[in-house]
Amino acid sequence: MDYRHRFVDGSTIDWPLGKVVCIGRNYLDHIRELGNAVPEAPLLFIKPATAVVGLDAPLRLPAGLGECHHELELAVLIGARLSGADAAQARAAVAGYGLALDLTLRDVQAKLKAAGQPWERAKAFDGACPLSPFVPPTALADPEATEIELRINGERRQHGSTAQMMHPVFALIAHMSGVFTLLPGDVVLTGTPAGVGPLASGDALELRLAGRFTFTASVA
Numbered sequence: 001m002d003y004r005h006r007f008v009d010g011s012t013i014d015w016p017l018g019k020v021v022c023i024g025r026n027y028l029d030h031i032r033e034l035g036n037a038v039p040e041a042p043l044l045f046i047k048p049a050t051a052v053v054g055l056d057a058p059l060r061l062p063a064g065l066g067e068c069h070h071e072l073e074l075a076v077l078i079g080a081r082l083s084g085a086d087a088a089q090a091r092a093a094v095a096g097y098g099l100a101l102d103l104t105l106r107d108v109q110a111k112l113k114a115a116g117q118p119w120e121r122a123k124a125f126d127g128a129c130p131l132s133p134f135v136p137p138t139a140l141a142d143p144e145a146t147e148i149e150l151r152i153n154g155e156r157r158q159h160g161s162t163a164q165m166m167h168p169v170f171a172l173i174a175h176m177s178g179v180f181t182l183l184p185g186d187v188v189l190t191g192t193p194a195g196v197g198p199l200a201s202g203d204a205l206e207l208r209l210a211g212r213f214t215f216t217a218s219v220a
Contacts, residue, residue, distance in 0.1 A: 003052050005077060005185065006133045007096065008213060013134070015079070015095075015185030020047040020129050021176050022073075022102060024119075026165050026191025030071075033194045042167050042175055045119060047102075051128040052187075055207070058220035059103075059130055061199060066107025068199050071192035072150040072158045072207065074143070075100040076169065077134050078186040082177035090173035093182070096134030097143060099207045099215060100189050101150075103128045106198070131187065132207060132215040140210055144168045148193070149208040160193025167191075 005013035024043040025031045031038055053059070061068040079095025102123065109122035140146050145163040149156065162169060173188050182188070203219040 003054050003131070008133045008135050010133075013077070013095070013185075017049045017052055018183050018186035019049065019180070020052060020187045020189060021180055021182065022047060022123070022189040023167065023172060023191050026167055026172070027160060027193045028166065029160070029164070029194035030192050030196065033196070042172060044176060044179060045123060046180070047124045047129045050126055051124050053127050053130050055130050055132055055215050055217040058218050059199070060127055060220045061103075061201075062105060062125055065105050067105070069104045069106045069196045070150060070152070070157070070199055070205075071102035071104055071196050072148055073100050073102050073189045073192050074146065074148055074162055074169070074209075075131060075134075076173065076188040076190065078173075078182045078188065079184050081184065082173070082182040085174045085177040087170040087174045090170045090177065093173075094137050094143075095184070096136055097140055097146075097209070098132040098134040099148060099209050100132070100187070101130040101207075102189055102192060103130065103199075104196075129189075130217060132209075135209070135213055139213075144170070146210050147208075150195070151206040151208070152199075152203050154204075157197060158193055158195035162190065164193060165191060
């Protein structure tokens with residue numbers, strides 16, 4: 001089934017799926033665990049609409065390309081056109097919050113980084129952005145201090161708070177809008193905390209947002 005934006009109550013969202021604008025290295029603990037340098041400015045990249053899949057169907061990992069790592073992230077659904085916006089305008093344009101997995105072919109990415117090449121082969125392949133349904137903006141008391149958690153086969157693998165971000169949610173969206181115009185139906189991914197690691201066939205995933213909303217998925 002083709003992906004459609006939905007709210008947690010099952011209702012569909014009319015905006016078409018657009019691009020997914022992402023940031024790399026937005027949590028210091030994740031930067032340290034991979035031994036990366038701290039970027040001087042937000043490190044942005046895009047996943048196309050073809051990368052997005054829902055969590056309801058088993059996740060299919062590319063074969064023969066090495067480890068595919070999970071990176072749990074707060075996802076923000078954009079509901080108004082943003083271009084050169086400020087943080088207040090960015091906040092007003094949010095239509096919902098959810099969780100995403102920024103799936104990453106880690107071995108492929110390492111080779112690309114070593115060669116000074118772009119990451120798209122490792123980050124933008126079909127199915128590289130599993131996305132949960134969205135909760136309304138009012139469902140999160142403070143989006144800039146919200147817990148996110150990923151459990152795999154019952155074991156906590158990633159846990160963090162958006163308060164740990166180097167670039168807070170609304171300032172980040174504002175910055176992105178100065179580089180790429182954001183449109184209704186676009187999604188912003190906000191970075192991942194420490195604990196990334198490989199997925200395996202048969203894994204059962206549980207994604208938790210703000211300790212209140214739980215989404216499940218499995219790996220084919």
